[in-house]
Amino acid sequence: MLPKGFEWVVIIVVALINYVLPIVLVAVLVVFLVRRFSKRDAARANVVPETPAAPAAPVVPASNQAHSDAAPASSDEERIRIDRLLAEHNLTDRERDILIGVYRGKTQAQLADEMYLSRSTVGTYCTRAYEKLGVATKEDALELLRRTASEE
Known part of the structure; x- marks a missing residue:
């Protein structure tokens, strides 16, 4: 016997919840993790070594040059x-x-x-x-x- 009327809606909704929703959630989780770890790796790549060579002269914006906090x-x-x-x-x-x-x-x-x-x-x-x-x-x-x- 074939389902009639509203029973089709229930069958489709249950199928979506059981099969499609887990796939979408896994895809979202993978995208989130890839973005998070790629940002962390980029941050690590830009880390300055602990014993740098001679420090560069300070870069002081023009608006701060007259300010006394600028270091020589x-x-x-x-x-x-x-x-x-x-x-x-x-x-x-x-x-x-x-x-x-x-x-x-x-x-x-x-x-x-x-x-x-x-x-x-x-x-x-x-x-x-x-x-x-x-x-x-x-x-x-x-x-x-x-x-x-x-x-x-």
Whole structure:
């Protein structure tokens, strides 16, 4: 006996739920995982090695050049003094990278984009670095780094 009227609708809906929906869900899951891991691999490919060659001169936007927070171009001796200071205060590698970026005149937003972090995460790293250095503000931290860099 063949189904009549509304019974066909029920049969089609049940078939869709049992056979088509799982296939669609698996396809969506595969696409999601491929996109997620390709972003992670791209982020890893752009990671800067821990011991870079001589640092490049800071790139300061024209709007910030007159601002006192812009750091001068640093020599190898200055960089070594700053690295020693940060090591003495037990800053993590990430805190060091972010603090050096701030010292070079970069904003937290720029650092977040470069390091594939959220802005709030960069802010947290800055706050922790300031606490470890015993300073309260960005300006105090920059002044400490400038004094350290210029010591004879």
